[in-house]
Amino acid sequence: MSSSKKSSDGKSSEIEEAVASLTMPFNKILLTSSDGESFEIDEAVARKFQIIAHMIEDDCAGKAIPIDNVTGDILSKIIEYAKKHVVEPDEDEDEEAKKKLDSWDAKFVEKLDLETIFKIILAANYLNFEGLLGFASQTVADYIKDKTPEEVREIFNIENDFTPEEEEAIRKENAWTFNG
Amino acid sequence: MPKYKNLLLTSKRRKSKFKKQKLHQHEPESLFPEKEVEEEDEDEGGFKLKIAAPSQEHGVQPLGNLYFNPGSVNVRNTGLGNLQILSDELVLDILGLLGATHLGILATVTKSFYIFANHEPLWRNLVLEVLKGEFLFNGSWKSTYVAAYHPKFQFSGDSESNLKIIDFYSDYLFQSWLCANLEMKPKWLRRDNITRVRGISVEEFITKFEEPNKPVLLEGCLDGWPAIEKWSRDYLIKVVGDVEFAVGPVEMKLEKYFRYSDGAREERPLYLFDPKFAEKVPVLDSEYDVPVYFREDLFGVLGNERPDYRWIIIGPAGSGSSFHIDPNSTSAWNAVITGSKKWVLFPPDVVPPGVHPSPDGAEVACPVSIIEWFMNFYDDTKNWEKKPIECICKAGEVMFVPNGWWHLVINLEESIAITQNYASRSNLLNVLEFLKKPNAKELVSGTTDRENLHDKFKKAIEGAYPGTIQELEKKAEEAKRAEEQRVSFWDSAKADAFKFSF
Numbered sequence: 081m082s083s084s085k086k087s088s089d090g091k092s093s094e095i096e097e098a099v100a101s102l103t104m105p106f107n108k109i110l111l112t113s114s115d116g117e118s119f120e121i122d123e124a125v126a127r128k129f130q131i132i133a134h135m136i137e138d139d140c141a142g143k144a145i146p147i148d149n150v151t152g153d154i155l156s157k158i159i160e161y162a163k164k165h166v167v168e169p170d171e172d173e174d175e176e177a178k179k180k181l182d183s184w185d186a187k188f189v190e191k192l193d194l195e196t197i198f199k200i201i202l203a204a205n206y207l208n209f210e211g212l213l214g215f216a217s218q219t220v221a222d223y224i225k226d227k228t229p230e231e232v233r234e235i236f237n238i239e240n241d242f243t244p245e246e247e248e249a250i251r252k253e254n255a256w257t258f259n260g
Numbered sequence: 261m262p263k264y265k266n267l268l269l270t271s272k273r274r275k276s277k278f279k280k281q282k283l284h285q286h287e288p289e290s291l292f293p294e295k296e297v298e299e300e301d302e303d304e305g306g307f308k309l310k311i312a313a314p315s316q317e318h319g320v321q322p323l324g325n326l327y328f329n330p331g332s333v334n335v336r337n338t339g340l341g342n343l344q345i346l347s348d349e350l351v352l353d354i355l356g357l358l359g360a361t362h363l364g365i366l367a368t369v370t371k372s373f374y375i376f377a378n379h380e381p382l383w384r385n386l387v388l389e390v391l392k393g394e395f396l397f398n399g400s401w402k403s404t405y406v407a408a409y410h411p412k413f414q415f416s417g418d419s420e421s422n423l424k425i426i427d428f429y430s431d432y433l434f435q436s437w438l439c440a441n442l443e444m445k446p447k448w449l450r451r452d453n454i455t456r457v458r459g460i461s462v463e464e465f466i467t468k469f470e471e472p473n474k475p476v477l478l479e480g481c482l483d484g485w486p487a488i489e490k491w492s493r494d495y496l497i498k499v500v501g502d503v504e505f506a507v508g509p510v511e512m513k514l515e516k517y518f519r520y521s522d523g524a525r526e527e528r529p530l531y532l533f534d535p536k537f538a539e540k541v542p543v544l545d546s547e548y549d550v551p552v553y554f555r556e557d558l559f560g561v562l563g564n565e566r567p568d569y570r571w572i573i574i575g576p577a578g579s580g581s582s583f584h585i586d587p588n589s590t591s592a593w594n595a596v597i598t599g600s601k602k603w604v605l606f607p608p609d610v611v612p613p614g615v616h617p618s619p620d621g622a623e624v625a626c627p628v629s630i631i632e633w634f635m636n637f638y639d640d641t642k643n644w645e646k647k648p649i650e651c652i653c654k655a656g657e658v659m660f661v662p663n664g665w666w667h668l669v670i671n672l673e674e675s676i677a678i679t680q681n682y683a684s685r686s687n688l689l690n691v692l693e694f695l696k697k698p699n700a701k702e703l704v705s706g707t708t709d710r711e712n713l714h715d716k717f718k719k720a721i722e723g724a725y726p727g728t729i730q731e732l733e734k735k736a737e738e739a740k741r742a743e744e745q746r747v748s749f750w751d752s753a754k755a756d757a758f759k760f761s762f
Contacts, residue, residue: 198345205350217350221357229369236341241370249423250368256410257364 109136110144111159117152118144119159128162130208150203154196158203161188161212168211189219194235319425320375320437326429335427339372348432351376360386360405371425375433378402380440380526393504393512397520439527439631443577444672448634449602454651465553465660470591470686473662475605475649478551482595482656486547491597491676493518496574500541505534505572521576521674527629529579535568544572548678551658554593556684558691561720567713570680580670582630583615589694590681592661596653599675604638605649608664612648613640615666630670663687689732692718 109126111119127133132145147155164184169177189197197216204213224232233240242250326334337344343351355363355376363386367377383401391408398404406413458479460468469476482488497514504511508530512520517532524530538545550557559566567588580601585608586592594601606612614628614637628636641648652672653659661667683691695714721729 195342198342201346201350205347217354218357220354224354224366225358225362227365229365232366232369232373233341236343238339238341238370241335241339241372242368246371246423247368250374253423254364254367256406256413257361 108143111155112144112146113150113152113155114148115151117155119155121159121163122166124166125159125162128165128209128211130210132207147207149206151199154199154203157192157196157200158207158209158212161185161215162209164188165211185215189216194220194223319428320433321429322434323429323431332427334429335370335425336372336375336430339370348376348430352379352382355379356382356385360390360409364406371423371428374423375425375428379433379436381436384526388508388510393507393510393516395520396516397523399523435632436527439629439635440525442631442635444602444631444634444670448638449652449672451647451650452652453647454603454649462553462555466686469660470553470662470684473608473664473686475662475665476660477651477653478553478658478660479656481551481553481658482597485549485597487544487597487678488656490547493674496676499543503540505532505537505540505574507532517574521574521579524576526578527631529576531579531581532574533571535571537572538570548595548597550680551593551595553660554680554682554684556682557680558683558685558688558721558725559590559717561724562717565716569682570678573675573677573679575671575675577671577673578631580630581668582628582633583612583666583668585664585666586661586681588681588683589663589687589690590683591663591687592679592681594653594659594661594669594677594679596655596657597676597678598655599677600652600654600672601659601675601677602670602672603649603651603653603659604668605661606666607646608666610646610648610666612666612668613637630668633668663690685728685732688721688729689736692729 107123108120109123109132111121111126111132113119123136127136135145150158164181169181171178192200197219201213201216201220204216223235227235229240232238240247326332340346340351346354355366358366360383363377363382367374380401383405387395387401387405387408391405395404395408398407454475454477455469456477456479457465465476465478468474497518500514502513504513505517507517512532517530520530534540557569559569569590573594583604583606604612611617612633614633651659692714695717718729
């Protein structure tokens with residue numbers, strides 16, 4: 081995966097893209113992030129992003145595609161995940177491979193802070209990358225599970241905005257959660 | 261069981277344009293608008309909300325209001341913290357992965373979480389997943405769930421005791437509430453341009469409507485049906501007893517379904533739609549008859565292996581089907597036994613506004629709900645030359661839906677109906693063509709042996725009606741050649757005309 085920072089001059093980046101289109105190998109696609117980072121990836125990897133897959137099918141993908149909504153740091157993480165998941169192992173047929181991939185997924189997400197995960201969710205949604213969207217959303221859900229309200233506030237950096245009376249009313253309303 | 265829910269398909273994305281709604285505040289003191297919600301280009305009254313709709317579900321307001329309150333803070337964002345960068349749909353997708361207890365706990369975190377965690381569709385999914393068709397609807401999906409699992413817990417009544425939250429602005433959630441509580445506007449019901457006929461012969465029906473593929477509303481053909489006299493709620497409950505009918509993803513007893521349909525206030529109410537009603541309750545089969553125009557039913561040659569072809573349909577006001585084309589390229593008839601239905605139809609080559617079929621035809625569905633379609637797209641057709649066909653079909657009347665036509669149906673009141681899909685000589689070639697398609701095996705509904713349906717059907721037809729397919733193909737060829745010749749005649753006539761002008 082080659083990554084190059086574009087110059088701040090927009091015109092020359094267009095030229096760079098055009099040159100890339102002419103000189104790139106047949107089955108590679110070049111993605112450019114909103115802040116100018118370029119990523120050359122295999123077509124098979126690019127196809128994990130449905131919006132790109134559709135562009136390829138409709139033949140309107142030049143070989144260089146700007147991804148205006150996603151910054152380079154997030155796009156690089158998404159591509160990293162996509163490469164690992166180009167072929168999804170069948171749970172029944174290849175348990176070993178599935179386990180290995182799951183453990184890679186867990187390590188992948190362990191290193192990321194919540195804010196990054198949210199940005200990944202937004203980007204995966206934009207790119208229409210179903211697998212990563214589901215995985216990232218499940219990760220956030222897992223963070224929330226089994227946390228007390230105070231812990232949830234801490235994780236998301238929120239202040240309690242209920243008045244004491246409101247809080248009392250809400251707790252009453254949801255008292256069934258505390259009785260198991 | 262997939263590890264992660266298919267989030268991109270489970271929640272309905274509001275890709276549709278959304279007119280900025282503004283609630284007018286009639287009383288300066290009250291922060292909550294009256295029941296009337298006005299729209300700028302309204303030509304009569306305001307929206308009509310369903311009776312007894314609480315004026316605001318927990319106080320969700322559309323984003324437009326925020327812009328009219330400068331300096332106001334959106335409690336949605338402050339209450340979500342870092343999570344606020346996600347859209348409402350993405351937040352709900354995450355909450356959709358949680359169980360009931362976790363949702364209940366989340367509701368106590370902040371006002372924002374309170375509103376998100378109480379979003380009814382989340383609780384509907386939990387109820388249907390866990391309780392299936394056994395649920396006893398208890399006014400809301402959340403209280404249905406809680407009542408089932410924590411029977412000792414007393415819900416302190418309805419919306420009066422729910423917390424009223426101000427300063428929460430969200431278009432998605434407001435629209436969701438609005439669509440759940442809106443009634444059909446009179447102006448959406450006014451246009452009625454379908455052809456109505458009564459007492460025509462079968463030949464006339466075939467030549468005037470079935471062959472040219474035109475919709476029509478038929479009156480008077482249900483006069484002999486015992487169902488018309490007998491089928492009421494009470495009668496059906498008596499005669500169906502404990503047999504369960506298909507309702508969306510679950511099966512339910514009738515009494516439980518009616519308990520739900522009486523209390524539900526939803527954007528997409530659960531609809532009772534059972535393809536095996538006649539097999540499950542044979543007496544129902546005996547109380548209706550296929551109208552004389554539709555007796556040619558070629559899939560009958562497959563006997564028990566035929567795809568689903570007949571349904572009983574029961575649903576409350578507001579239930580229905582958003583835009584779709586019937587599968588297998590079949591035609592259909594729909595008979596209203598009690599109640600009334602509003603129909604909107606577009607011909608096969610005209611995609612309704614707001615509908616995005618996938619290129620291979622695999623997805624012939626409309627992403628928006630019925631009410632949302634009326635709110636956001638109905639008016640688009642006002643200035644079209646070719647207007648859609650619209651009508652209200654009342655008890656005792658039968659709609660003919662020609663094959664390939666887009667159609668949308670909404671019940672204007674609680675309705676009981678029967679519908680059947682069929683293939684006759686008029687559309688047999690289309691059906692075979694459809695079944696030949698490479699993705700047909702996914703699209704074919706209601707059959708266990710999807711792959712061979714085309715071959716099976718074709719063989720069975722040739723067995724029962726030898727030579728029919730060839731005959732129809734010959735006729736189609738001749739018609740096509742005649743059309744081509746006609747065209748070339750006019751082309752050459754034009755050419756001659758040019759010559760003469762020199």
